[in-house]
Amino acid sequence: MNAMAVPQASPPASELASGPAVSNKGQILAWAAWDWGSAAFNAVMTTFVFTVYLTSNAFGGADAASAALGGALAIAGIAIALLAPVTGQRSDAGGRRKLWLGVNTAAVAVLTALCFFVFPKPEFLLLGVSLIALGNVFFEFAGVNYNAMLAQISTPKNIGKVSGFGWGMGYLGGIIALLAVLQLFVQPSFEWFGAATQDGLNIRLVAVFSALWFFIFALPVLFTVPELSVNKDQSRLGFVASYGLLFRRVKAIYRTSPHTIFFLLASAIFRDGLAAVFTFGGVIAAGTFGFELKEVIFFAIFGNVVAAIGAVIGGFLDDRIGPKAVIVGSLLGLLVAGTSILVLGNGNYTFFGSAWAGSTTFWVFGLFLCLFVGPAQSSSRAYLARLAPDGESGELFGLYATTGRAVSFLAPALFTLCIAVVTPLVAEGEAQRWGILGIMVVLLAGLLVMLPVKPPGKTQIAVVPQH
Template sequence: MSEFPAAPSASTDRQRIITKPVVAWASWDWGSAAINAVMITFVFTVYLTSDLFGDTDANSVVLGNGLAIAGVAIALLAPVTGLRSDAGGRRRFWLGVNTIIVAVLTAACFFIFPEPRFLVLGVTLIALASVFAEFATVNYNAMIPQISTPATIGKVSGFGWGMGYLGGILALAIVLFTLVTPIFPWAGASETDALNLRLVAVFSAVWFLGFGLPVLFAVPEIPGEPGGPRFTILQSYAELWRRVVALARKDRHTVFFLLASAVFRDGLAAVFTFGGIIAAGTFGFPLQQVIIFAIVGNVVAAFGAMVGGVLDDKIGPKRVIIASLIGLLVAGLGVFLSPGASGFWVFGLLLCLFVGPAQSSSRAFLARLAPAGQEGELFGLYATTGRAVSFLAPALFAASIALAAPHVAEAQRYGILGILAVLLLGLLLLIPVRAPGHGPVPLDRGP
């Protein structure tokens, strides 16, 4: 088993932030964008909910239920998978296993033909892929302390987020111009039996696997806990609960941060989830313009994440998150008050600018708090708390529209206020949380 490499000196580290392990680690984020942006957000789920599979509303219900079940599975299992990989010294191993599983499940979507009888299978594959992708992400996020120092953790996290955004842009552009609306004719672009859309799944699987493998060779495996404790599934939950109680007693601010971040991260996710819907429904963007805005918005978000990472190491992640949330609230109000498309472009891109650093510094915040050897466990809790409130922004978005509908013509616009309410609540919950120092907080594991 490989041991951790010696941490570089502060002066050397400042000169060489983008090292080989960091680039290999960020490459995984670049590759995973094909799953998040192409398969789950913009292309394949749109295919599954189209009239090719029957009634579009019914298809959307099936997809929603499938992803909801996947969310419950993640909430229940993510912290335990992180705990077990930490204890057994198999963080890199499980990152690799889950990455391969996601790639296989994604590639299998090629066999989802445009017939109603394939809908449930297609949703099942997408839901399972999202579950194992989250398991992989737990171990991926937990690697941050291995490839950075306390002085550079913000820049490294920001670089990873930026690579993810840029990878999504390139993957979407390739899919758009070679398969969905090809700029040159070729056999793979055939719409017969939706071949072009089914090939999107093959492309995404290859993209993810190709860019996801380097981290497995560049970042060493972690050592297991002394004595190598091994837990059954039930013992893992008991051990997890004991450690959560110990964490709350030792450093309540970590628990408070998990709660606050769960709320504002749900608002951040909603910015992208509903941004395209608002652009089309409220501001009249045609599909092509929505895609163009999405590409430009991802570029802006990548820039924001990288700049935010630099600021994170200078002023601390809490200040970056607070400033970003305030910026999001101002920009969101700008979108709400904008009378036309030009206002949406200006304030919508400002939203994208602040989303990146808020996401990046949230991850860096937790990485600074994580006790050495328990990063996977804590990032598993990070995933669980996020899933536990993932209904909040969609519910308030829908409720705001429903309340406004009897009184105004453009009710969808009021959904923006629901998202802003979630971001404001997350900001208020974060303000009392103590900012992290430059090292992990030791946690008593008990006798």
């Protein structure tokens, strides 16, 4: 007699596959509005305006202030790695994904508004970098829930485009926010009290503007995308017990889908490099290439246009050739552009009989950098959303944030270390450029770890019970 065949368990349904058959355009727009609003924190506060203000001579010099900023962000990364592991899991289980998105977004807005009290004096540097670092902590927590919502509003056929659309909206929101900041505060079109530069009033008011911008555009998703259903059993887990469940699930993921772990590691590394490109981009433009604040903002506007185009194109390619190919191609482009900025620096060159100034170097290769950052970020999000089991997107994106922030000290620390090592060897103000080397090392490491990772269609995550 033949042995009775044992039925094989069917693969677990992903949250993406269990979602709507057709996307709701209103929900997609509301969801993307959060990305639009978040640009006020990403583009205005941490990249092109407020961190440039913090690393100016008023706070003790570009080199010292840049090192302090890098150190604060490194500490923030360690804090996120220690605190974020179960935030997504608990919001999934308690049906509170949207609630915690709102709470953490509000925290970012409050911390951003408090930057109004950072006066242009060296004794206020610690307050400034601390507020930016804390803002990054709560922004990452909000991002866990926001990214997890991607599976709720998209389908397997359009997830790449939806993710790319979100990133594109973020970049376009950055353009509008930067234009508003330029016209109202930095190079005002009319006289008003917010244009006053005494005690840095105009830049401090930029922080208030950014807080309001983020808060207002974050509201639509909170009213439009439905909340998750409650998993009552899991919602009773204590905080420590949630870590126990997380560890068991990580072991199960490694056993059943090791390439998911490899992807989390690779993306953790290269996403830290991507974040550093934006965090230190404006700082390098001002400190190394001599851009005035208004020039930094003009570059930021053009950079966001290019980044939005790159994100949208990357989203379409993602649905056609897969997220891994988009990520690898983007990282190669970033390495070429970043290395060119490092090597050429602020020197004057002649190419094919034409003069090439240092500022031209940054404009050309800086925009080249912007073109590839969006696709790498967007496709990373889409890659993971394709894998998340039903009802566990938040936990997986929490793990995504945790692994990312577990190494998020790398790029800021290497940026700071390279500056510190080179400072005694070069002229005053020349050391900052070498911070780029630290960022490129992180991007290269991420690329090397990513190369052997399988595409999402060739790996599957098993569902693990609580107990």
